[in-house]
Amino acid sequence: MSEMPPVTLTVTGRQGVAGSSAIAREALDAESRAWVQSLSVEGDERVQALKRLYDLLLRAARREGQERGRLVPVAGVELDDICQQAAGDALVAVTSKLDDFRGASRFTTWAYKFVVFEISVKLRRHPWRGRTIPTADDDPVWDRLAEDPRQADSRLESLDLVHALRQAVERELTPRQREVFKAVVLNEVPGDVLAERLGTTRGAIYKMVHDARRKLRRRMEAGGYMEPVAEA
């Protein structure tokens, strides 16, 4: 069994489960209430609860690691190290956000969410370590798209479409949107990988792609390359 990493816990403004959170937590199911209570008290009970929680998170990380490990070139000790890091980071996230837990779901479901996030991000980033992210304007992905053998039956239409889309990308998008669109959409760089490189969040990258997509769709619709899609 792996050792739980050192975690410094500061549960501010709370004595046991009493205090400002007590009303919301009256609705907790028994298992969730037990988790919150044991993680909130001082002393050995909390230490034991932290250990049980870490073990739960590590099992979840390993399960997900095995599942995703089939798609990522990492295995054995290296994979297990990533799983332990994910479980440790998730433990820190869960304990630091414990005051935010209001029992809208079971505690374990809420906690699993953090370890799923940690292991997923780490495994998505792993294959990109040390690799350059393609964003240059002369990116060869356009040529690859135009030469896609799956489009052989409609080659001329496909070339026309790729040309129109490339023009729309160059003319309609801001430099930053272009950079992000080329990386995430054309080169399939995961959003959280690009976010780490650009010092931003996955949500911000997603929003940029979302806005870029909308601009491009309008341009392609106006050019008669796509049927109009109703805006919500």
Add this chain to the structure above:
Amino acid sequence: MNTEDLVRLLKTSSGDDAGCEEAFALLDQYVEAELEESDVEALLPAVAEHLRNCGPCSEEHAALLVLVREHMGI
């Protein structure tokens, strides 16, 4: 990614989308609602829309669903 994928991506519905942060904040509730066979499209439509559009969030949703299902013995 090929041209068909690109066109499909551009066509993806532009409905109300929760975004990554809000979807993550509600993901545990969303998964439990699914397991209770609630209508998540009606309960949390912006999260449902986001999960259709965002690859990483969709992967994490699928993984959480499996974990919780196993934990609950479903």
